[in-house]
Amino acid sequence: MDDIKPAENKPTATGQVMDIQATKPVAEATAVAPEAVVPQPEATTPDLAEPPQAAETENTTTADTPVDAQPGEEAAPLAAEAPKPQGHKRPLVPIIVAVLIALSLSGVAVFAYLNQQKKTETKQTSQTTSPAPSATSADVDETNQAIDTDLNSANDDADLDDNTLSDTNLNL
């Protein structure tokens, strides 16, 4: 009986110290000492911020220490403590918006992927199935002329002459 110690061992009007078990018969306690300070055990009543109330409020405080509390009686207050907010609406609008965004992003991604696949397919088919364009005499002449122009643009004799590395030029 010492595990639950009363906060105050104040003697009652009758000069007796009341323990926790003495709170069980509440009616008897109130009848014995209605104005007595009921010592409250600290360990089992953590949310007791207020000093012990009068006999009228003893029921509520002792309800926090449901050692011998009735289940039916406790369920009702607990249920009453956390009532559901009335009129609460489901967040449908954000869900709908999120779904629409998701669908649009998915659509864009699929479209881009299909577009890319199409491009690679057309590129492959054009390389494999399209016939080589025919060459004409003009094409032959054009090729001939282009090669001549390119080769003549490079002056190998000037760029790779012997004089650049001669002793005279290098002053050796």
Next chain:
Amino acid sequence: MKSRTLVTLGISLLVPAAIVSTVAAQEQTTTTKPQVAQTTTVPTEAQKKAMQDRIQQRKDAQKLKLTTAQQKRLKDRCKNAQGKIVSEQAKTNGIETSRTKIYTDTVSRLTTLETKLAAQGLDTAALKTAITTLKTQIATFNTDLAAYKDAVSDLAAMDCTADPTGFKASLEATRTARKKVREDANAIRAYNKDTIKPTLAALRAQLAAKPAAEGAN
């Protein structure tokens, strides 16, 4: 109910994000361009060793014997000469770039033309042979040009005052390599004039004769 809503929101946002990222990653892999390798300018120990080996090979091959006066003259003047050689080294890089493009374009034009003419049923065997020979000549040019570049590089980088004989040997090797490169380029030009142009002329004649023959038939 609240947790279900959050889960729904999370899934609806994560799934398209995953799809978009996958598509974007695939596009990036197909459109990546090859990176161009960059050449280093600071010679490494291995490059220095290779240069010393080349210089020694040239000295052994040429068996030069310089008099004391010749060595002294070279020591006094080689540093100024190396300044001109460095500018020639930069010019050589430009020659390499321009010739590479010219020869690549030439082969490409001839190959494209040969493909088209062969598709029309013309006899392109001579043109094919000419393209193969041209490619061989271009490869020879590239090999000799690389050897010339090495010689010029060694000439510009070596310590000419410490090794005047090596400098002289490298100079002679550079002159020989330069002449060889010039000859290769002239050979390509001559081959175009003497072989490729006549081959193209013959194919042109075939093309001109073909519609007339088809019309007669």
